Amino acid sequence: MDWVKIGSAVLLAAMLIYLFPRAKQAVQNSPKGSASDWMGFVIPIVAVVLFVILLISLV
Amino acid sequence: MQMNTAVTRSQEAILATNKVIKNTYILLSMALIFSGFTAFLGVASGIGHGAALVADIVAIAILWFVLPRTANTAAGIPVLFAFTGLLGFGLGPVLNYYLSVNPSIVMTALGGTGVIFLGLSGYALTTRKDFSFLGGFVMIGMLVVLAAAILNIFLGVPALFLALNAAIILIMSAFILWETSSLIHGGETNYIMAAAGLFLSILNLFQALLHLLGAFNNE
Numbered sequence: 196m197d198w199v200k201i202g203s204a205v206l207l208a209a210m211l212i213y214l215f216p217r218a219k220q221a222v223q224n225s226p227k228g229s230a231s232d233w234m235g236f237v238i239p240i241v242a243v244v245l246f247v248i249l250l251i252s253l254v
Numbered sequence: 255m256q257m258n259t260a261v262t263r264s265q266e267a268i269l270a271t272n273k274v275i276k277n278t279y280i281l282l283s284m285a286l287i288f289s290g291f292t293a294f295l296g297v298a299s300g301i302g303h304g305a306a307l308v309a310d311i312v313a314i315a316i317l318w319f320v321l322p323r324t325a326n327t328a329a330g331i332p333v334l335f336a337f338t339g340l341l342g343f344g345l346g347p348v349l350n351y352y353l354s355v356n357p358s359i360v361m362t363a364l365g366g367t368g369v370i371f372l373g374l375s376g377y378a379l380t381t382r383k384d385f386s387f388l389g390g391f392v393m394i395g396m397l398v399v400l401a402a403a404i405l406n407i408f409l410g411v412p413a414l415f416l417a418l419n420a421a422i423i424l425i426m427s428a429f430i431l432w433e434t435s436s437l438i439h440g441g442e443t444n445y446i447m448a449a450a451g452l453f454l455s456i457l458n459l460f461q462a463l464l465h466l467l468g469a470f471n472n473e
Binding site: 233243 | 303304307310311314318356358359362363366369370373374377381383384385386387388389390391392393394396397400401403404407408420423424427428431463466467470471
């Protein structure tokens, strides 16, 4: 196992530890979205997915 | 009289929000140009994965420990450029690899990232929808992706690598909507922190798209 892999894993683990309390706070404090809110999110995300599929088919 | 004061305050708040949005996009554009230059330096100097990892570690340390302390001062701008420049420089080995096997992948990923970012930002800015409910989703998504990425460093499963990059594209797209909405609705009032968040999401989006296009191009 080379040191770059170990270093990358340590960096990602540090990010995980750093983000964990912020994620907990975000989950507790974020308002709940209604069905129409989620629909307003799903539409652009579906567009992104279709666009990425288009890019994959182009290269 | 009270009504006039309320209207004036509301107008002031709108003007302040528009100023934050304008400053964020100006700073983000400059940071992207600068990181493009440092990425070129990373490619031209042929740095290895070790040097790229060191650049990334220093950049993350700046993001966590220096930027939050300087974001409300003039020093925040050079600190942001140091952060974005180091991350751009750290792209050197990945870009070198894809440029050597198929340069069109890099160009397609670059153009694709631009279209996705502008499309999502434009959607959030024109509809003015409040995406603050995405906060928990984005954070939990990031934690899951990080945990799976650590696992895959040791397992090296190609299917998990593809799934991770697809997930990163979705989470970063959600992050762009969330951050842009936060700028519009006054949740984020510091344009330096907003530019740093959006820069990170664009960089992750670009890298994930690059890996996906490379994988489907059998590279």
